[in-house]
Amino acid sequence: xxxxxxxxxxxxxxxxxxxxxxxxxxxxxxxxxxxxxxxxxxxxxxxxxxxxxxxxxxxxxxxxxxxxxxxxxxxxxxxxxxxxxxxxxxxxxxxxxxxxxxxxxxxxxxxxxxxxxxxxxxxxxxxxxxxxxxxxxxxxxxxxxxxxxxxxxxxxxxxxxxxxxxxxxxxxxxxxxxxxxxxxxxxxxxxxxxxxxxxxxxxxxxxxxxxxxxxxxxxxxxxxxxxxxxxxxxxxxxxxxxxxxxxxxxxxxxxxxxxxxxxxxxxxxxxxxxxxxxxxxxxxxxxxxxxxxxxxxxxxxxxxxxxxxxxxxxxxxxxxxxxxxxxxxxxxxxxxxxxxxxxxxxxxxxxxxxxxxxxxxxxxxxxxxxxxxxxxxxxxxxxxxxxxxxxxxxxxxxxxx
Amino acid sequence: xxxxxxxxxxxxxxxxxxxxxxxxxxxxxxxxxxxxxxxxxxxxxxxxxxxxxxxxxxxxxxxxxxxxxxxxxxxxxxxxxxxxxxxxxxxxxxxxxxxxxxxxxxxxxxxxxxxxxxxxxxxxxxxxxxxxxxxxxxxxxxxxxxxxxxxxxxxxxxxxxxxxxxxxxxxxxxxxxxxxxxxxxxxxxxxxxxxxxxxxxxxxxxxxxxxxxxxxxxxxxxxxxxxxxxxxxxxxxxxxxxxxxxxxxxxxxxxxxxxxxxxxxxxxxxxx
Numbered sequence: 001x002x003x004x005x006x007x008x009x010x011x012x013x014x015x016x017x018x019x020x021x022x023x024x025x026x027x028x029x030x031x032x033x034x035x036x037x038x039x040x041x042x043x044x045x046x047x048x049x050x051x052x053x054x055x056x057x058x059x060x061x062x063x064x065x066x067x068x069x070x071x072x073x074x075x076x077x078x079x080x081x082x083x084x085x086x087x088x089x090x091x092x093x094x095x096x097x098x099x100x101x102x103x104x105x106x107x108x109x110x111x112x113x114x115x116x117x118x119x120x121x122x123x124x125x126x127x128x129x130x131x132x133x134x135x136x137x138x139x140x141x142x143x144x145x146x147x148x149x150x151x152x153x154x155x156x157x158x159x160x161x162x163x164x165x166x167x168x169x170x171x172x173x174x175x176x177x178x179x180x181x182x183x184x185x186x187x188x189x190x191x192x193x194x195x196x197x198x199x200x201x202x203x204x205x206x207x208x209x210x211x212x213x214x215x216x217x218x219x220x221x222x223x224x225x226x227x228x229x230x231x232x233x234x235x236x237x238x239x240x241x242x243x244x245x246x247x248x249x250x251x252x253x254x255x256x257x258x259x260x261x262x263x264x265x266x267x268x269x270x271x272x273x274x275x276x277x278x279x280x281x282x283x284x285x286x287x288x289x290x291x292x293x294x295x296x297x298x299x300x301x302x303x304x305x306x307x308x309x310x311x312x313x314x315x316x317x318x319x320x321x322x323x324x325x326x327x328x329x330x331x332x333x334x335x336x337x338x339x340x341x342x343x344x345x346x347x348x349x350x351x352x353x354x355x356x357x358x359x360x361x362x363x364x365x366x367x368x369x370x371x372x373x374x375x376x377x378x379x380x381x382x383x384x385x386x387x388x389x390x391x392x393x394x395x396x397x398x399x400x401x
Numbered sequence: 402x403x404x405x406x407x408x409x410x411x412x413x414x415x416x417x418x419x420x421x422x423x424x425x426x427x428x429x430x431x432x433x434x435x436x437x438x439x440x441x442x443x444x445x446x447x448x449x450x451x452x453x454x455x456x457x458x459x460x461x462x463x464x465x466x467x468x469x470x471x472x473x474x475x476x477x478x479x480x481x482x483x484x485x486x487x488x489x490x491x492x493x494x495x496x497x498x499x500x501x502x503x504x505x506x507x508x509x510x511x512x513x514x515x516x517x518x519x520x521x522x523x524x525x526x527x528x529x530x531x532x533x534x535x536x537x538x539x540x541x542x543x544x545x546x547x548x549x550x551x552x553x554x555x556x557x558x559x560x561x562x563x564x565x566x567x568x569x570x571x572x573x574x575x576x577x578x579x580x581x582x583x584x585x586x587x588x589x590x591x592x593x594x595x596x597x598x599x600x601x602x603x604x605x606x607x608x609x610x611x612x613x614x615x616x617x618x619x620x621x622x623x624x625x626x627x628x629x630x631x632x633x634x635x636x637x638x639x640x641x642x643x644x645x646x647x648x649x650x651x652x653x654x655x656x657x658x659x660x661x662x663x664x665x666x667x668x669x670x671x672x673x
Contacts, residue, residue, distance in 0.1 A: 013538065023507060023534045025463040027559040027584055030566055169469055175460065182462045187585040189561055284508045285534065286460065298481035299512030300459040 006253035006328055009319065014203020017325065019318035022202040023285045027186045035193075036204040038109050043211065048104065055100050056215060059133070060090045062097075064216075066223035066379070071349045078369035079233065079376035084220050084248060086383045087355065093384035094216060094244045095126035099195055101212035103130040106193035113188065114138040116195045117181040119146050119174035119240075120309035120357070121153025122384055123197030128162035139163045141181040143173040146309050153388055171303040174313045178287050198241025199317030202288030206317050213247025220379055221251050228377055234368075235260045237381040238360040239331065240275070240311035242320045244383035249329060259330070262320060263364045265306035266333035273305035277316040278324055278331040291318040307336035307392065308356035310384070338363040340396060343386060355384030356392065403551040408500040408528045408576050411450060412611045412632060421628035423448055423669040424613055426504065426637030428455035428471040429488050430480025431644055432657075437475075439658045441492050445499045447662045448669025451613075453531070453635065456485050456505030463533045465588035467638040470645060482513045486521050493526040502529040502555065502576075507543065515543055519550050529553030529576045540573050548575060558604065560584050567607055577611040577632065578604065582618070588638030589617045601630045621671045628672055636668055 009016045014036075022032060042048045056062040065088065069081045086094040099116075106114060114136050118124030124140040131138035140157055144166045147154055157164055165184075170176035178201075185194045199206045199213075224232050235252060237245035239262040252258045267274035274280065281292035286301060294302045294314035304314045323329040334342075339356055342363035347353045354362060358381060365380050372378075386393075394401045415422045425444055430437050444452050457475040461468060489501060503522065510518050510532065522530070530547055537544075537556065544554045553576030558567055561584060571578065582597055583589055601612055614627050615635030627634050643664050647657040 022536065022538045024536065025533050026536050026557040026570070027463075027561050027581060029536045029538065030561045030563065169466070170459065179460050179462050183465070183586045186463060187589065189584050282512070284511055285506075286508060287462070288534075293508070295508065295512065297512070298483075299509035300457075300476060300481075301508070 006323070006326070007250065009322065010203060010207050016319045016322035019291050019321040020203055020206060020289050022288060023290065024202045024288045025186055027189055031189050032202050032204070034109070038105060039204050039208050042105055042108065048108070052101055052104055056097065060096050060100065061088065062215065063219040063223070064088050066220055066227065068227070069350055072346070075349060076366060076369040078372045078374060079378045081365065081369065082224065082232070082377070082379045083352070083382040084216060084379055086216055086244065086381060087352070087358070087385035091122070091126050091129050092387065093122040093126065093355065094213060094247060095123045095197060096129065097215055097247065098197065098209050098212040098243060099123070099126040099130045102193070102195045102208070103134055103136070106136070106195070107134060109193065111193035112136065112191045114193055114195055115141070115181050115184050116197060117141045117174065117177040118197065119143070119177065119312055120388065121146070121150040121157065122310060122388065124162070125153050125156050125160070127195050128157040128160035131162065132160045139165055139184065141165050141167055141177040141184070143167045143171070143177045145172040146174065146177070149392060150309055150388060152391070173303070174309070175301065182287070198243045199246045199319060200241040200287055200289060200315060206289065206319055209243050210246040210250055210319060213243050214250040216244065216247035216381065217249060217251035220248060224377065224379060231255055231258055232379045233257070233259060233376040234378045236263065236361045236365050236378060237383065238263045238311060238357045239278070239316065239320060240265070240313050240357065241315065242317040244381050246317060246319060248379070248381045253328060260328065261364065262329050262331045263361045264331060264333040265308060265311035265360055266335045267305040267307070269335055270333060274333070275304035275306040275311050275313060276333045277314060278320065279333050281314070281316065286315050289318045291321045292316050307339060307396065308360065310355070310357040311360065332364055334360050334363040340393065342366055343393060347386070352382065353386035354382055355386045356389045358383050404523065404526060404528045405551050405553050405575065407498070408451065408553055411500050412577065415450065415632065421631060421672050422450040422613070422633030423672055424451040424453055424615070424633050424635040425449045425640055425665055426453040426455060426635060427640060428457060428468065428475055429485040430457060430475035430478060431471040431641065432474045432648060433478040434480065434484060434488065436654050436657060438488055438491060439654070440661055441488065442495065443658070443662055444665070445496060447665045448673060449499070449665065451633065452499055452501045453504050453637070454485070454489065454501060456482055456503055456509060458506040458509055461506060463586055465586040465638060467588045467642050467645065471641045482509045486525060489527055490525040497526070500528045501526070502531060502553070503527055504531040505533070507532050507534050510543065515546060519546055519552070522552060523550055527552065529555050531555045531557070531579060533557070537569050537573065544573050548573060555579055557581050560600065564607070567604060571608045571610065574610060577613050578608060579635065580604065580612050580614045580631070581616045582614050583616050585616065587616055598630050621668060624668050625671055640665060
């Protein structure tokens with residue numbers, strides 16, 4: 001690989017350095033090779049790109065605005081802070097960028113049925129939405145614990161016509177939902193397409209999801225050039241599996257003066273229960289790729305914890321692991337408590353209720369901004385809105401609604 | 402004698418006698434170390450030709466609910482890869498003739514250390530390894546180091562495997578080919594079909610390796626039917642289901658062991 005680019009991976013075997021790959025049961029290999037082939041030809045196909053961007057514009061409502069958060073900027077008395085407002089997308093998060101891309105691919109491959117996993121329910125809703133749009137039956141796997149804490153999204157998915165399978169195995173959260181979706185896929189391999197929601201899973205998913213999400217970064221680049229006449233100094237995004245962060249970061253990877261920060265969920269603290277796979281995980285293999293994983297010394301996957309269901313995953317996309325090793329992106333973490341404070345603060349001073357996921361990015365931004373000079377420019381990815389989280393927040397604040 | 406030879410010899414013997422081999426799968430440490438050792442120890446006298454021993458993992462993606470629960474039971478009782486190897490070591494002290502294969506997922510092995518894993522299984526006499534989530538695309542991880550150490554690395558072929566794919570699979574395969582009879586997870590319903598016979602026959606044209614058929618095989622009828630074409634049959638979930646049932650019935654250890662073994666005998670003796 002040429003040293004002067006960070007954008008040429010994965011290689012032909014689906015690896016980002018030592019990360020990534022295709023660690024799946026043999027039954028699935030012919031299918032993921034087929035997906036890879038279809039995606040490769042799709043990527044170059046003008047009609048596909050036109051169709052994809054047409055839906056992004058007219059159905060999702062892109063481009064999402066790049067908003068100068070003036071009140072926050074003034075209060076923190078530091079750099080200029082911009083929000084990339086992906087929370088204004090149809091369905092309320094960045095997830096739909098990816099589900100649209102994948103369902104167009106699935107349709108082109110002649111697949112008749114869609115499955116997906118979901119944690120917070122955002123990816124589930126985004127999948128159920130495009131399945132309604134394209135009239136394909138869909139089954140969403142959701143851990144029982146997540147099902148209970150994200151009931152509004154469960155109801156939305158049902159309205160959209162999705163079948164929801166409550167997953168009762170393991171820790172009953174996102175990783176178990178993904179196990180169960182993989183089991184479904186192995187069983188129904190011939191007619192089913194699995195829409196994975198993050199930059200995780202076997203090759204080509206980490207690449208494909210990144211590409212579909214990178215519309216975020218490409219737009220932001222144009223928008224900031226218009227607004228400021230230059231590139232930003234810092235990009236900040238939260239990282240669970242890492243799809244919104246990859247989407248924002250990827251188009252800027254070769255702009256070496258743009259610093260990038262990924263914010264993980266430190267839950268109750270890094271020495272307690274958390275979901276910080278980069279800070280505390282060890283190299284391993286889960287759900288089809290080699291990456292940093294939260295596990296015990298026996299190689300058993302441990303249960304992650306975050307107040308945000310969307311960050312509650314014991315792994316991290318393989319490209320993030322690679323970017324960390326190359327020191328291109330800095331990874332930090334913030335706790336449940338800090339995220340909650342940022343959630344409240346942003347709501348009050350900007351009139352934007354952020355999802356608990358980007359509240360993590362926001363919390364770190366607030367800490368960092370106070371130490372930054374005024375002439376700097378920061379873009380934070382507001383990747384989801386917080387309507388879905390009001391029950392979790394109320395419970396945490398001990399308020400009855 | 403190399404570790405590979407024991408398994409090769411077994412298949413040669415079976416072939417000479419015109420018999421189909423019986424492979425039983427149990428999870429190491431299910432429901433606990435001691436009980437699983439007692440089952441393991443008695444497998445050779447229960448008509449088992451080749452032993453497949455599962456290495457417990459928290460996230461067994463290709464397994465159905467029965468084997469998932471077995472993994473959970475074992476892990477709850479503090480089973481890990483080191484103790485799984487201890488179990489084999491204990492078994493090998495008394496039995497030096499029955500081929501034993503470890504089966505599982507890659508992450509616990511990766512964490513244990515590939516080099517250390519290979520050194521140890523070599524020392525204690527493991528004859529082969531099956532790792533569900535290591536397809537040929539990832540041969541450099543474990544398959545090639547294992548083969549270089551003269552231990553079998555057994556690969557899976559499935560109904561989604563076409564001819565070209567199969568050629569790729571057998572390239573770095575040894576011991577036998579594990580043919581997954583269905584597209585699905587372990588313990589799903591096996592549907593006997595004529596297509597399966599054709600599939601096995603077609604595979605045999607492409608390889609000299611024995612073909613063992615598994616996934617969803619539950620009855621004497623299944624076993625007998627398959628024995629006409631396959632070199633061996635693998636039974637797993639329905640054996641492990643007996644552990645689950647025995648626990649539900651609150652059987653003591655001795656009764657549980659007998660309950661499991663009598664089921665195995667019922668299936669395996671139909672091949673003798």
